[in-house]
Amino acid sequence: MRKSIDLAIVGLGAMGSSAAYHLSKRDKSVVAFDLSTPPHLLGSSHGQSRIIREAYFEHPLYVPIVQKSYERWSDLQAAYGERLILTTGGLLLGPNNGTLIAGTRLSADRHKLDYDILSAKEIRKHYPVIQPDDSTVGVWEPRAGILLPEKCLEAHLKLAQQQGADLHFEEPVTEWKPDGDGVRLKTTQGEYRAQQLLLAPGPWLSAFIPELALPITVERQVLYWFEPIDRREDFELDRLPIFAWEYAPGALFYGFPNLGDGVKVALHHQGEITDIESINREVSPVEIEAMRLLVNAMIPNLAGPLIKTEVCMYTNTPDGHFIIDFHPDVPQVLISSACSGHGFKFAAVLGEILADLVVDKKSEFDLSPFRISRLLNQSK
Ligand SMILES: Cc1cc2nc3c(=O)[nH]c(=O)nc-3n(C[C@H](O)[C@H](O)[C@H](O)COP(=O)(O)OP(=O)(O)OC[C@H]3O[C@@H](n4cnc5c(N)ncnc54)[C@H](O)[C@@H]3O)c2cc1C
Known part of the structure; x- marks a missing residue:
């Protein structure tokens, strides 16, 4: 002992x-x-990047907590003496009344946060690699960014x-x-x-x-890094913010600017429910092809060679x-x-x-x- x-x-x-x-x-x-x-x-x-955002679509209750977390990350960065957080701003895309846009605006309005609404035309102009159709709107939130996990x-x-x-x-x-x-x-x-x-x-x-006997589930999540085919400079850190896109009701696709290893994209949820003992840590060609099709439909300039994948896990409550x-x-x-x-x-x-x-x-x-x-x- x-x-x-x-x-x-x-x-x-x-x-x-x-x-x-x-x-x-x-x-x-x-x-x-x-x-x-x-x-x-x-x-x-793991996975080189995590999104931090303030106008919290999941629920306004998280806003004061994430605001304090911004302060604590900044304190940690100062104490450690290396960059831990990158401010890119955040572009949230989807239908006006969808989970992502409506939830983001609710939190921002309730907590009086700065944000801008962008039309599809404005999004296409400011971020030419993102090409939403006219039914999509964007919320730009200035404090969103990337943590280096x-x-x-x-x-x-x-x-x-x-x-x-x-x-x-x-x-x-x-x-x-x-x-x-x-x-x-x-x-x-x-x-x-x-x-x-x-x-x-x-x-x-x-x-x-x-x-x-808690009702928690482990969900397999795959991260994909792609190399842009074209307009590489528009995927760089100084041009592309972090983004999340509600491309079908309740279905979110998100991504990051190029941090040097390609552009990371993933789906939020929609993964296989598994368990820690038997999780499949391999990513199949079928999964890669499905993601490439989605990337091609949403950000066509990004559908170049796959650089790498990683498997990670969400632990979910109901x-x-x-x-x-x-x-x-x-x-x-x-x-x-x-x-x-x-x-x-x-x-x-x-x-x-x-x-x-x-x-x-x-x-x-x-x-x-x-x-x-x-x-x-x-x-x-
Ligand atoms: C793909 C993906 C993308 C994500 N994106 C975001 C995002 O953009 N923004 C965001 O805010 N969050 C994001 N998350 C969620 C966030 O990353 C997780 O909520 C967080 O990392 C969970 O941390 P944790 O410490 O609970 O778990 P873990 O990081 O898994 O830590 C648990 C630790 O326990 C250890 N352990 C297990 N069993 C034992 C044992 N018997 N003895 C000793 N040690 C043990 C493990 O080795 C592990 O290191 C994402 C998660 C994933 C998977």
């Missing part, structure tokens, strides 16, 4: 690494484990270590159980006792809390909101996961929120939409 600690963390992806940083900053003793060496390709936090993880992890966090890579946690008012953990290499435990294992979550809560039966265990495909942008502030929950048992934000109780007794 090793020394006692304030907080043990399972998983050092976006959420766990940020929590390790914020807790160690408060002089708490932190020991944290990952089954691999993050950043890695096995979970949900691997660097964000490296920053949180390196600074956490400098602040004294004890990080164990390649050491999977195999078991946890309550131990009086603390928690006992077993890993492949030892046994630990901590006052509190944070479970942040992303798509591995269900295996850590089978007793709750309502698309996160889980940030204490275990209902073991209050010394905190759970932060199931970010339903939109959690990365919040990671900087979620680490701080988790640190507040560990230390003070409360947060400045209303976390009621993220409670576990809403998910109990629901089937998948």
Whole structure:
């Protein structure tokens, strides 16, 4: 048995690494484990880019949280001394009354955010590689941009270590159980006792809390990098913003400017529901062809050679909101996961929120939409 600690963390992806940083900053003793060496390709936090946007189409409740996250990413960037966030602006496209445009405007109006409405003609003029038909409108939001996920993880992890966090890579946690008012953990290499435990294992979550039988699903998501055929300069960082396009009711396609490795595009959701043990990490020629057809229909100048693909995972709740809560039966265990495909942008502030929950048992934000109780007794 090793020394006692304030907080043990399972998983050092976006959420766990940020929590390790914020807790160690408060002089708490932190020991944290990952089954691999993050950043890695096995979970949900890889792929070179993540969108951050403020006019949040999913729900206005996220706007104050993402605003605080912008501040925390900027603090982290300053502390780390390397670029983590790129402001490109964001172009959201779709039918005026669709999920994306109506939701974006609702959040922007409610929180008095700056935005512009663009007609299809204006979009075609300003962004010539994007050629929507006349039924499409655009919302331009100036603060949207790109987070560099691997660097964000490296920053949180390196600074956490400098602040004294004890990080164990390649050491999977195999078991946890309550131990009086603390928690006992077993890993492949030892046994630990901590006052509190944070479970942040992303798509591995269900295996850590089978007793709750939460209705969460793991969804396979493929990222594709294409080389433009033509107008290459219009795909560069200074010309193309991040974009998301509702091309059929509720169906979103999104992409990024060229960060040096080609132009990354993907579908938001619409992936195969799978599980962490049996996920197919290969991308088939049929999938590639389907994406190429879509790219060709929507951004014809982009349908050049495929550069690479990566497989990633969403961990979804039925309502698309996160889980940030204490275990209902073991209050010394905190759970932060199931970010339903939109959690990365919040990671900087979620680490701080988790640190507040560990230390003070409360947060400045209303976390009621993220409670576990809403998910109990629901089937998948
Ligand atoms: C393709 C894709 C695109 C996305 N795009 C965006 C976007 O543009 N904007 C946005 O905001 N969000 C986006 N997201 C969502 C966001 O990336 C995720 O919500 C976030 O990265 C999840 O982080 P996490 O820490 O919960 O999980 P993970 O990053 O998966 O971390 C979990 C960690 O737990 C570790 N672990 C698992 N089991 C054990 C064990 N037994 N012992 C020790 N460690 C263990 C794993 O190794 C892993 O490192 C996207 C996600 C995907 C997949």
